[in-house]
Amino acid sequence: MKPRYIRSMRELRVQADTEKLPEVLGFVDGVLEELDCPMKVQLQIDVAVEELFVNISRYAYAGGQGDVVIGIEVPDDHSGVSVTFKDNGIPFDPVSHTDPDISLSADEREIGGLGILMVRKSMNSMEYEYTDGTNILTITKLF
Amino acid sequence: MLNIIKNAQDDKLEVVLEGRLDTTTAPSLDAELKGALDGVKDLKFDLTKLEYISSAGLRVLLSSQKVMNKQGNMVVANASEELKEIFDVTGFSDILTIE
Numbered sequence: 281m282k283p284r285y286i287r288s289m290r291e292l293r294v295q296a297d298t299e300k301l302p303e304v305l306g307f308v309d310g311v312l313e314e315l316d317c318p319m320k321v322q323l324q325i326d327v328a329v330e331e332l333f334v335n336i337s338r339y340a341y342a343g344g345q346g347d348v349v350i351g352i353e354v355p356d357d358h359s360g361v362s363v364t365f366k367d368n369g370i371p372f373d374p375v376s377h378t379d380p381d382i383s384l385s386a387d388e389r390e391i392g393g394l395g396i397l398m399v400r401k402s403m404n405s406m407e408y409e410y411t412d413g414t415n416i417l418t419i420t421k422l423f
Numbered sequence: 424m425l426n427i428i429k430n431a432q433d434d435k436l437e438v439v440l441e442g443r444l445d446t447t448t449a450p451s452l453d454a455e456l457k458g459a460l461d462g463v464k465d466l467k468f469d470l471t472k473l474e475y476i477s478s479a480g481l482r483v484l485l486s487s488q489k490v491m492n493k494q495g496n497m498v499v500a501n502a503s504e505e506l507k508e509i510f511d512v513t514g515f516s517d518i519l520t521i522e
Contacts, residue, residue, distance in 0.1 A: 298446050323475060323505050330477045334446045382514025386488040394513055395478040401512035 289353050296337045296348045296367060304333050304350060308363065311352045315361070317423060324402040325361065325421050331395030332365055332374070332417060340369025340415065360404070360422035367415050374399070374417065375408040424448070427455050434464040434495075441472035444480030452483050460487065464495035471501040476509055488519060498522050 292307045294300045308329050312322045329350075336348050351364040379400065380393040400406060403419045410416070425448035426441040436459065444452065460466065466487065484499065491497035500522040502510065510516045 301445070301447055320505050320508075326475065327477050327509065330445055334479070383517070386485060386492060386518045389485060389518065394481055398478055398509065398513055402509075 289351055291349060291351045293347050293349045296333075296340055296346050296369070298334055298337045300337075301330060301333060304329060307350065308352065311354070312361070315354065315358055315423075317361075321421060321423055325363070328399040328403055328419055328421075329363060331399050332419070335372075335374070335395060336365060336367050336369065336415075339372065340367045342370060358423070360420060362418055362420045364416060364418045366417075368413055369415065371410045371415060373408045373410070375406055425451060427452055429455065429459060431459075431463075434462055435467075436460070436463045436465070437467045437469060439469040439472070443475040444473060444483070445475060445477045446479040449477075449479035449483050452480075453486075456483070456487060460490050460494075462494075463491075466491050466495065466497040468497075468499045469501055470499060470503070470506060473502070473506065476506055478513075481509075481513060481515060484515070484519060496520070 290311055292304065294303060305326055308326065309322065312325060333348065333350070340346060346367060346369055349366040353362045353364070374396045377393070377396050379397045380389070382397070399419060403421050405420045407418045408416070424442040425444055428439040428441070430437040430439070438456070440452070442448070468484070488497050498520045502521060507516070507521065510519065510521060
């Protein structure tokens with residue numbers, strides 16, 4: 281028998297630094313593995329978490345230092361997960377970010393914007409709010 | 424963790440990737456490819472053992488494709504279904520030659 285979860289929340293606070301990526305993904309994978317998340321979905325969530333964490337690490341504190349708090353919320357029926365990123369950096373709303381034109385050829389393609397496109401296409405939802413100096417970004421994926 | 428194995432023969436280069444091609448490991452692949460593509464006419468990435476790719480990894484494939492467009496061919500072989508789906512949603516399926 282697997283343990284039954286009440287709607288549960290786990291949190292990790294880390295420095296917004298791309299070198300912390302293995303720690304962040306280890307935290308996320310630990311939770312997903314307990315939930316018997318399908319491999320394919322785990323890969324999609326890992327990619328989304330990487331893209332968003334790396335974006336925050338590179339741009340939120342504009343060269344300075346700061347933290348990111350990553351929360352994972354699991355509904356009691358284990359139907360999916362929501363991952364929330366909170367930082368106190370520069371306001372940035374990836375939800376209204378414009379997708380790159382993916383119909384262009386290799387030579388015409390720009391390098392930027394791909395990460396957020398991957399998140400948008402692979403998650404069921406992405407929500408952003410800016411409250412009391414905090415960027416709050418939540419992605420939800422159903423299994 | 425990413426292992427990179429390069430097999431060069433005449434003007435052909437095969438690059439076998441094993442593990443994860445992400446923000447942490449993509450710079451090492453980028454460094455390995457710098458200079459290694461000089462004079463290469465056929466470039467093949469073998470992804471049989473690649474488990475994971477993020478946009479940082481896609482960027483390296485895109486910049487390799489741009490180099491090879493000028494001097495020869497590039498193919499991406501043996502990607503898993505999961506990786507192929509990532510290529511699909513990002514439009515990379517249309518840019519890369521996926522075998």
